[in-house]
Amino acid sequence: xxxxxxxxxxxxxxxxxxxxxxxxxxxxxxxxxxxxxxxxxxxxxxxxxxxxxxxxxxxxxxxxxxxxxxxxxxxxxxxxxxxxxxxxxxxxxxxxxxxxxxxxxxxxxxxxxxxxxxxxxxxxxxxxxxxxxxxxxxxxxxxxxxxxxxxxxxxxxxxxxxxxxxxxxxxxxxxxxxxxxxxxxxxxxxxxxxxxxxxxxxxxxxxxxxxxxxxxxxxxxxxxxxxxxxxxxxxxxxxxxxxxxxxxxxxxxxxxxxxxxxxxxxxxxxxxxxxxxxxxxxxxxxxxxxxxxxxxxxxxxxxxxxxxxxxxxxxxx
Ligand code: ADP
Ligand code: MG
Numbered sequence: 293x294x295x296x297x298x299x300x301x302x303x304x305x306x307x308x309x310x311x312x313x314x315x316x317x318x319x320x321x322x323x324x325x326x327x328x329x330x331x332x333x334x335x336x337x338x339x340x341x342x343x344x345x346x347x348x349x350x351x352x353x354x355x356x357x358x359x360x361x362x363x364x365x366x367x368x369x370x371x372x373x374x375x376x377x378x379x380x381x382x383x384x385x386x387x388x389x390x391x392x393x394x395x396x397x398x399x400x401x402x403x404x405x406x407x408x409x410x411x412x413x414x415x416x417x418x419x420x421x422x423x424x425x426x427x428x429x430x431x432x433x434x435x436x437x438x439x440x441x442x443x444x445x446x447x448x449x450x451x452x453x454x455x456x457x458x459x460x461x462x463x464x465x466x467x468x469x470x471x472x473x474x475x476x477x478x479x480x481x482x483x484x485x486x487x488x489x490x491x492x493x494x495x496x497x498x499x500x501x502x503x504x505x506x507x508x509x510x511x512x513x514x515x516x517x518x519x520x521x522x523x524x525x526x527x528x529x530x531x532x533x534x535x536x537x538x539x540x541x542x543x544x545x546x547x548x549x550x551x552x553x554x555x556x557x558x559x560x561x562x563x564x565x566x567x568x569x570x571x572x573x574x575x576x577x578x579x580x581x582x583x584x585x586x587x588x589x590x591x592x593x594x595x596x597x598x599x600x601x602x603x604x605x606x607x608x609x
Pocket of ligand 1: 381413
């Protein structure tokens with residue numbers, strides 16, 4: 293790839309339209325030069341995806357890029373940050389123009405959607421893998437973190453849960469595939485608008501990447517707290533319930549991951565403010581339970597039966 297490397301960067305990456313502000317110097321020098329506006333903090337997150345481990349070898353390059361970007365930007369959403377810049381480290385077995393064309397298209401589409409500029413990266417030859425690093429801005433002291441939940445806070449989630457796992461299941465097993473569920477797997481929506489709206493509201497927040505129970509338990513561990521979840525309130529899409537038994541749907545919603553919805557806590561004294569804001573948002577949100585003092589996760593079913601739940605989620609090691 294050595295010979296074609298600079299052409300490749302120029303053709304597929306440097307030429308993408310730029311959407312994030314504050315770029316003094318972008319692709320083409322040894323470093324990018326970037327301006328963080330006064331009074332803002334830089335929020336930074338990186339995700340690495342390795343072929344065969346994090347994505348299937350056959351995934352179309354366009355889908356791979358769009359999905360990887362959505363997953364990465366979701367971390368900015370979870371912090372209440374506004375997306376600005378992107379860097380990309382790409383390792384490829386060969387420089388295949390068709391693959392690169394698709395990848396560049398998917399990346400460009402995601403950059404336009406989330407308002408990002410690609411400001412640099414690295415391109416190497418090897419087993420296919422990519423690292424995306426996103427950078428966003430958040431006013432000093434206003435970021436949403438995993439700390440801060442208190443007993444009595446209500447617990448909320450955005451969108452619907454379990455769809456991405458169902459989409460993956462359809463991809464792997466079923467001939468008759470549901471376009472909505474496949475779309476939820478291939479094209480996650482980072483909830484940026486919601487993250488920004490929650491800056492003045494939520495006591496704690498994170499995005500659901502490993503599964504609701506696993507991610508929620510990260511949020512609880514910081515303060516040695518527990519949570520009670522109303523299982524009938526877990527939001528499940530019609531598409532999911534049409535295709536799968538309710539128990540399977542709920543299992544995916546609680547343990548599946550990859551939905552990239554937000555889970556957040558609202559203190560009682562900001563509840564009214566939140567309820568007033570909610571109808572103006574383009575994503576639906578559902579109250580699913582409450583933080584309690586006693587550590588552990590309790591599920592409460594329709595009949596009011598309570599049972600402890602294990603926080604199993606995806607772990608790499
Ligand atoms: P250096 O050798 O100084 O690290 P490179 O030759 O690797 O620089 O890259 C040249 C320029 O192209 C740099 O500005 C780098 O950030 C950018 N770049 C390289 N690969 C990519 C990529 N995949 N996406 C975006 N920018 C890239
Ligand atoms: Mg250099």
